[in-house]
Amino acid sequence: MTLKSLTRDWEPMAYGFLDGSAKREIRRKMLKAIAVPGCQMPYASREVPMARGWGTGGLQVSCTLVNPRTRIKVIDQGADDSVNAASIRKFLARVSGAPVTTDTLEADLIQSRHRIPEERLRADQVLVLQVPNPEPLRSVQPNMSIARQMHADADYGRMWLQLYEQIVRAGRVMQGASYPSMVNGRHVMTPSPIPRWDVPKLHMAQHLTLLSAGREKRLHAVPPFTRVEPLTFDDVAYRVEDHAGLTCHRSGARGYFMNEIPQADGSSLHEVSDSDLGVKVIRRGEGDPVQIGTTWYSNGEMT
Incomplete structure (x- = not known):
């Protein structure tokens, strides 16, 4: 036995950019997140060639899941051709050799910032959402140690109080993007800055959704066929954006966000x-x- 037989030839980077140790850790945390829907799992967020806050969490999850046969789609606020989406798509293709697409129906892995596609996702597709702030209690409890304890105790009274105060002051819930939602009847999560229009798409969906925040070093998941219920009072219905009567000036599409x-x-x-x-x-x-x-x-x- 020689030392050379125990080592590999030098390569400029590991497949999918992340090293094997990082991928194994993220996979373990993803499995835990799937087992406990909506619960935040900490992980050691690695450095990637992108500034924190621009999708590093979603990129690390995508790099962990991608393989040479994965067809990748990346969108930024619904657009495939924005700078952020195009850069991430090009990077993933370069480090994995995987094919890319802009068609939602053809994609196996969809990484998104702030939107969920309008076409229904299938059971064999995975949606990765970039999350700038995964903590729904931050606005009512800035001390993260206490917020963790509140999650453990399922103590979400302050969240309900915040929504109640908005109704009293404005006549309706003013929360727009990142609407707090109860997952599987246990954990409240923030579903990334997707609009209220997109939150119902997570409820009992066929696909797996992974939400990752690289800057905050936390990820959580919504497994297939899991209840995702926006926090609402029985006598104040959950309302999405009123876009039913709007028509796209380019395509003529009507009734979408x-x-x-x-x-x-x-x-x-x-x-x-x-x-x-x-x-x-x-x-x-x-x-x-x-x-x-x-x-x-x-x-x-x-x-």
């Missing part, structure tokens, strides 16, 4: 936030044989 584009004359145009869906609608209108999957919403109503 829209981006508002202010105009110089003070008016506004609207564009469907899910850029891939908008492109499909345009191509179908031009006569191309494009497949559009079943969407979560129809005319602004959850199907």
